[in-house]
Amino acid sequence: MDAAPAISPLQRIGEFAALLRDHGFRVGVAEQRCMMQVAQRLGPGEPAALEAAWRSIACSDQRDWRNWRDVFDRFWWPQRVRGSVRVSQQTRRARDLRQAVQELHQRMDRAHDPSQAPGASASQAGADDLPGDEQSPGSPRAQGGASRTDALDAREHRMWLPQDLAQLQRLAADIAQRLRPRPTRRWRSAPAAAAASLDLRATLRRSVAWGGEPLQAGWRRRRVEPPRLFILADVSRSMEAHGAFFLRVARAFALQCDARVFVFHVRLAEITPLLRRDSAATQEKVNAVTAGFGAGTRIAACVHEFARGPARHQLVRGARVWVFSDGFDTDAPELLGDTLRALRGRGARISWFHPTRVAPAAAALQGARGCIERFIPLASIADLAAARRLLH
Numbered sequence: 001m002d003a004a005p006a007i008s009p010l011q012r013i014g015e016f017a018a019l020l021r022d023h024g025f026r027v028g029v030a031e032q033r034c035m036m037q038v039a040q041r042l043g044p045g046e047p048a049a050l051e052a053a054w055r056s057i058a059c060s061d062q063r064d065w066r067n068w069r070d071v072f073d074r075f076w077w078p079q080r081v082r083g084s085v086r087v088s089q090q091t092r093r094a095r096d097l098r099q100a101v102q103e104l105h106q107r108m109d110r111a112h113d114p115s116q117a118p119g120a121s122a123s124q125a126g127a128d129d130l131p132g133d134e135q136s137p138g139s140p141r142a143q144g145g146a147s148r149t150d151a152l153d154a155r156e157h158r159m160w161l162p163q164d165l166a167q168l169q170r171l172a173a174d175i176a177q178r179l180r181p182r183p184t185r186r187w188r189s190a191p192a193a194a195a196a197s198l199d200l201r202a203t204l205r206r207s208v209a210w211g212g213e214p215l216q217a218g219w220r221r222r223r224v225e226p227p228r229l230f231i232l233a234d235v236s237r238s239m240e241a242h243g244a245f246f247l248r249v250a251r252a253f254a255l256q257c258d259a260r261v262f263v264f265h266v267r268l269a270e271i272t273p274l275l276r277r278d279s280a281a282t283q284e285k286v287n288a289v290t291a292g293f294g295a296g297t298r299i300a301a302c303v304h305e306f307a308r309g310p311a312r313h314q315l316v317r318g319a320r321v322w323v324f325s326d327g328f329d330t331d332a333p334e335l336l337g338d339t340l341r342a343l344r345g346r347g348a349r350i351s352w353f354h355p356t357r358v359a360p361a362a363a364a365l366q367g368a369r370g371c372i373e374r375f376i377p378l379a380s381i382a383d384l385a386a387a388r389r390l391l392h
Helices: 009-022 029-041 047-058 062-076 097-112 122-128 162-178 200-210 243-256 272-276 282-291 299-308 333-345 381-386
Strands: 182-189 219-225 229-234 260-264 268-270 320-324 349-354 374-377
Touching: 009 029, 009 062, 029 047, 047 062, 162 243, 162 381, 229 243, 229 299, 243 260, 243 272, 243 320, 260 272, 260 299, 268 299, 299 333, 333 349
Parallel strands: 229 260, 229 320, 320 349, 349 374
Antiparallel strands: 182 219, 260 268
């Protein structure tokens, strides 16, 4: 087995800052640069002082202060964390804090002493101080001092910031309000101005206080309920790059409109209770779900299991079924069309969200296009914002 590639201390600090952002800490480029400067000033023999300094930089409220120790130990001292499971098959060098600081000081010494590092220049050492990909001369993120990165709402969401999550929650709430409510056969009490008919039972009940005289009328109107929303997210190997973003979107709708969320590859599993938990380790749980799958895809079989199992009593007229997938299926191509037609026969409305600019051309979807109301591209928050007018 090949040896794991060397990881620079600056890259380790950058990964730690990314983990802090995943857990809700408001750590930007300025805070990350300040953390690097503190590490350069302190020696490798003072990990407690380094942790205290970093904590004061990264924590901005009581919640961050309370969750700091768990995130810090999980990254730098994983041996102290009990019950953690490593789901990645990749191997990398140990992320030891003392070793990272020591290597950082060694690189500083080589940068100030050209004799220790032939061919190294001070300008290159200064460039290493920039976090992430911003310092790479050939990187599309920094060309001549101007950034080519897209706006926050258009970039790929491998790194989530608090403003991203807030914007996603607002979009989910807006779309949930646009979903047409479903009228039912039940009635509910209503004021006279908004009533549809007289509530005879309530009127007779109130007349008891007046000796049987119906002096105070009761009114009612039809009970209206929001449509049931089901989200089926593909977490197979072909969707590995998009699985975490799709689950973030699914979590926003699970919180805003009580959606039920399922993931599938060759089998189906419901993760609604997991996504509804409000904890600091939500991003870690989402990554664990996507990394734990990564097999082939059997869309038709999983949709059939979904319709026959967990949702069979809730798939009524007006229910929304959103499928997040690229459409590549290892089942027979005609099976997906038959399964989706059965869903449509029960009154469900199906929308297909795909991570590409154009609608997927997989063979399984060719015979199922008549069952799908619309195909919607979804690769960023901007795509979700553009789809608001289509989701009703």
